Amino acid sequence: MALEHLFQGSALNAVDAKGRVSIPAFLRGVIERRGDARTIVLAKHEAFPCLSAYDPAYAALKHAKLERLLEKEETSPDAQLEYQQRNLMAFAATEEVPYDSSGRILFPPMMRRKGQIGDLALFLGTGETFQIWNPELLLKDARIPEDLKDIARFRLEERGAS
Amino acid sequence: MALEHLFQGSALNAVDAKGRVSIPAFLRGVIERRGDARTIVLAKHEAFPCLSAYDPAYAALKHAKLERLLEKEETSPDAQLEYQQRNLMAFAATEEVPYDSSGRILFPPMMRRKGQIGDLALFLGTGETFQIWNPELLLKDARIPEDLKDIARFRLEERGAS
DNA sequence: CTCAATCCCACGAAAACCCATTGTGTCCCG
DNA sequence: CGGGACACAATGGGTTTTCGTGGGATTGAG
Numbered sequence: 406m407a408l409e410h411l412f413q414g415s416a417l418n419a420v421d422a423k424g425r426v427s428i429p430a431f432l433r434g435v436i437e438r439r440g441d442a443r444t445i446v447l448a449k450h451e452a453f454p455c456l457s458a459y460d461p462a463y464a465a466l467k468h469a470k471l472e473r474l475l476e477k478e479e480t481s482p483d484a485q486l487e488y489q490q491r492n493l494m495a496f497a498a499t500e501e502v503p504y505d506s507s508g509r510i511l512f513p514p515m516m517r518r519k520g521q522i523g524d525l526a527l528f529l530g531t532g533e534t535f536q537i538w539n540p541e542l543l544l545k546d547a548r549i550p551e552d553l554k555d556i557a558r559f560r561l562e563e564r565g566a567s
Numbered sequence: 568m569a570l571e572h573l574f575q576g577s578a579l580n581a582v583d584a585k586g587r588v589s590i591p592a593f594l595r596g597v598i599e600r601r602g603d604a605r606t607i608v609l610a611k612h613e614a615f616p617c618l619s620a621y622d623p624a625y626a627a628l629k630h631a632k633l634e635r636l637l638e639k640e641e642t643s644p645d646a647q648l649e650y651q652q653r654n655l656m657a658f659a660a661t662e663e664v665p666y667d668s669s670g671r672i673l674f675p676p677m678m679r680r681k682g683q684i685g686d687l688a689l690f691l692g693t694g695e696t697f698q699i700w701n702p703e704l705l706l707k708d709a710r711i712p713e714d715l716k717d718i719a720r721f722r723l724e725e726r727g728a729s
Numbered sequence: 730c731t732c733a734a735t736c737c738c739a740c741g742a743a744a745a746c747c748c749a750t751t752g753t754g755t756c757c758c759g
Numbered sequence: 760c761g762g763g764a765c766a767c768a769a770t771g772g773g774t775t776t777t778c779g780t781g782g783g784a785t786t787g788a789g
Contacts (some may be wrong), residue, residue, distance in 0.1 A: 411623075411630060413608070413658045419780070423734085429780050431663070452651060508778075511734070529659035532630050536659075550652055552611065554658055559677050581770070585744095589769050665745090670768075673744065 407430050408463070412530035417540060417560035420524045424512045428504050432535055435489045436460040447537075448499040449519045454542050456520035459534040461501065472519065525564075527557060570625070572600045574692035579702060579722035582686045590666050591690050594697055598622040610661040611681045611701075616681035616704050621696040629657060638697045686724065687726075689719060 416429040428436075428445065436445065440462035471492060503508040504510045514520065520537060527538040540557050543549055578591035590607065598607065602624035612619040637650045666672045674684065682699060689700040702719050705711055 411627060413661055413663050415590055415625070415662075417660050420773090421780070423781095430778060452648065497682075505736080507780085509780090529655065531654045532658045546655065548648060548652070550656055550660075552603065556660055556677065559680070563676070583770065583772095586772095592768060625764085667746070669747095669770085671770085 408439065408466075408533055409534045410435045412459075412535040413532070414530050415556055415560060416528045417557075417564055418526050418528065420512060420517075420522060420526055422491065424514070424517065425509045426512055426526050427507070427509050430508060431505070432528060432530065439463065444503045446499050446501050446502055447513065447516045449516075450536060453536070453538075453548070454521060455536050455538040456516060456522070457534055458537055463533060464499075484518055525561075527560065529553075570601065570695055571695070572597045573694045574697040575694070576628055576692045577718055577722065578690045579719075580690065582674060582679075582689050586676070586679065587671045588688050589651075589671050592670060594690060595666070595670055597692075601625070603636055606663050606665040608661050608663050609675065609678045611678075612698060613637055615698070615700075615708065615710075616683060617698050617700040618678060618684070619628075619696055620699055623663065625695060626657070626661070627696060632681065633657065687723075689722065691715075 409422075412432055412435050414429070414431050415433075418427050418429065420426045433443075436442065439460050442461045444461055445458050446461060446464050447458045500513045500516055502510045502513060512526075521539050521542060522537065523539055523541075525540055527540040527543060529536045529538065538557075540561055543557050544554055574594055574597050576591070576593050578593075580589050580591065582588045595605075599605065601622050604623045606623055607620050608623060608626050610619045633650065633653055637646065662675045662678055664672045664675060674688075676711050678684075683701050683704060684699065685701055685703075687702055689702040689705060691698045691700065700719075702723055706716055
């Protein structure tokens with residue numbers, strides 16, 4: 406598999422009083438080039454205290470990947486269980502939300518809590534998917550490379566100065 | 568992998584008051600022969616105080632390489648973390664910017680600061696990618712071969728004389 | 730009736746677009 | 760061989776469009 410359109414770049418956007426956030430235009434561009442949906446899928450990230458996000462087309466692709474994995478090792482009972490667990494995580498533990506004509510979603514409260522997102526949302530492209538962080542949590546996480554934290558600090562400054 | 572079109576040559580261009588720079592035509596030629604995009608990807612160089620730049624096709628190639636590496640050792644948790652970190656650096660810590668019909672990009676402020684670029688940008692082809700330097704920093708760097716500095720000095724003179 | 734989600738409009742800042750000028754190198758034709 | 764005519768690159772400036780964001784109005788479900 407090789408997706409030809411990849412998520413790239415970073416942005417820091419505000420979450421307003423109603424819980425709305427603008428999805429950065431450069432990410433929306435990728436979503437709409439991959440498929441024609443104006444929708445994103447949100448999930449808790451497996452490793453980091455942030456959210457993982459992608460487009461519906463990628464969700465379908467991920468599902469197909471799981472299916473293939475199952476067929477390869479269908480004899481093992483362990484594999485069966487793992488498949489069930491993964492499948493649950495991939496679909497039940499996610500939320501699909503549309504964005505409006507101005508590119509904003511209404512942040513689902515559950516996801517907002519899971520991602521511990523306050524009134525600032527840091528978007529980070531990671532190729533096939535992108536991440537949404539509470540910038541403060543990213544700065545605190547020891548596993549995040551310093552260069553990336555610099556970017557987060559820059560985005561915060563950019564906003565604070567104005 | 569072997570890219571058939573390589574970046575080579577040097578040029579010194581001005582960054583105007585709006586933060587715009589012309590990408591030298593000979594570099595644009597390579598970009599457009601590698602793929603049909605009219606955009607470049609900017610990243611902080613890992614070793615030098617300058618920026619590294621390439622075309623989206625090369626970014627995709629780099630991504631595919633990472634993916635293959637992961638599949639080989641996906642069992643190890645260490646490998647998973649390292650994969651996440653690399654992916655973040657490769658995509659979140661970079662910016663993709665389009666150039667207009669006259670070949671200019673708008674220099675993203677974050678990258679401009681990371682590369683310490685003032686009002687002159689020195690472009691250096693390095694094969695698969697190219698670099699963008701503040702010419703003064705290049706002249707000061709002890710690791711840069713004297714012959715290359717001569718080129719930088721020549722480009723500066725060329726401009727200063729006119 | 731009430732609360733909240735959706736829609737619609739409005740605004741300021743920034744980015745993308747368009748056009749105009751200059752300089753340089755190239756090609757062709759006298 | 761010389762001298763335009765020409766094409767294209769780099770740059771400056773102005774104008775239009777888009778983006779992120781705030782604030783109502785409208786709808787719809789409980």
